[in-house]
Amino acid sequence: MRGVGIIIPFVVTLYILDVALEFITSALRPVIRLLRWLGVIELVESAGFIRFLIELNVYSVVIDFFTELVAVAVLLGVVVVVGSVGRNRHGERIIDLVDLGIASIPGIGTVYKSFRRMGDVMLDQEAENFQEIKLVQLLGDDVYAIGFETSKSPETVTTATGHDDMVTMFIPMAPNPVTGGFLTYVPESQVYDIDMTIEEGVRSILTSGVATGEGANQTTEIAMGDLEKITDIERLQDAIARDEDEDGGGDSKWR
Numbered sequence: 001m002r003g004v005g006i007i008i009p010f011v012v013t014l015y016i017l018d019v020a021l022e023f024i025t026s027a028l029r030p031v032i033r034l035l036r037w038l039g040v041i042e043l044v045e046s047a048g049f050i051r052f053l054i055e056l057n058v059y060s061v062v063i064d065f066f067t068e069l070v071a072v073a074v075l076l077g078v079v080v081v082v083g084s085v086g087r088n089r090h091g092e093r094i095i096d097l098v099d100l101g102i103a104s105i106p107g108i109g110t111v112y113k114s115f116r117r118m119g120d121v122m123l124d125q126e127a128e129n130f131q132e133i134k135l136v137q138l139l140g141d142d143v144y145a146i147g148f149e150t151s152k153s154p155e156t157v158t159t160a161t162g163h164d165d166m167v168t169m170f171i172p173m174a175p176n177p178v179t180g181g182f183l184t185y186v187p188e189s190q191v192y193d194i195d196m197t198i199e200e201g202v203r204s205i206l207t208s209g210v211a212t213g214e215g216a217n218q219t220t221e222i223a224m225g226d227l228e229k230i231t232d233i234e235r236l237q238d239a240i241a242r243d244e245d246e247d248g249g250g251d252s253k254w255r
Helices: 002-037 040-045 048-055 059-085 089-103 108-124 126-130 155-161 198-206 224-230 233-246
Strands: 133-137 144-152 166-172 181-187 191-193
Touching: 002 059, 059 089, 133 166, 133 181, 144 191, 144 198, 155 166, 155 181
Parallel strands: none
Antiparallel strands: 133 144, 133 191, 144 166, 166 181
16 A cells, blocks of 8 residues: 555646646747748748758658647646745735636536645645744743644744744634634743654643643554544634634735
8 A cells, every 4th residue: 555655646646637738738839830830930941950850751750740739838837936926915816716716617616625635745845844843932931732833933022022942823712722722922042842742742732731741641543534624724824814814814924
């Protein structure tokens, strides 16, 4: 099964690339017909080198190969442009509107959301950010909370606080971190690394610390669904977005 799990992502990726290239190639055919109607193709074919390729009966092969290269270049260009647009706030809003429109289509929306979620996990690497547990000093010198570092704090926050080393922390609420939490901006001096595994951190949050106290049963297993709750990036992002709206619409930049 491990071999299947390794091969399937490659097969799916190659299939998607093949479909995308075929789509772009098909879209280029009307352009080629237009160029032929305008006489551009005949002008190119009149060149000595092109006539030589025609005589060797490899002209069509060369044209097909060139079309594939153009399709690859167009695909890469689209990816770069969409990625650049998605890096700024206005571009994110446009992409969100497109997502909402496609997701609202019955049937297609379900498939699209599944692939979009897969892309978020593979490309954004946000799951790895949330899987890094930190200990945050809160509410006093000797009071600490478990949290997740999401990014460096925005410049507006560091300017307002006078600290250059602020980090953005999401503090989940026990026992159900999905239903809420706190978006906090904390100086790095108040954020500590902790020798705690992901399972231990999840167990501590979901049981309000009962299952991780001294003498507690450390063999209690956490269900996969519980682990998915604490690492469900989409829900945690929604919780962070709600906190930002309540705080006045701060703009959190994700790594």
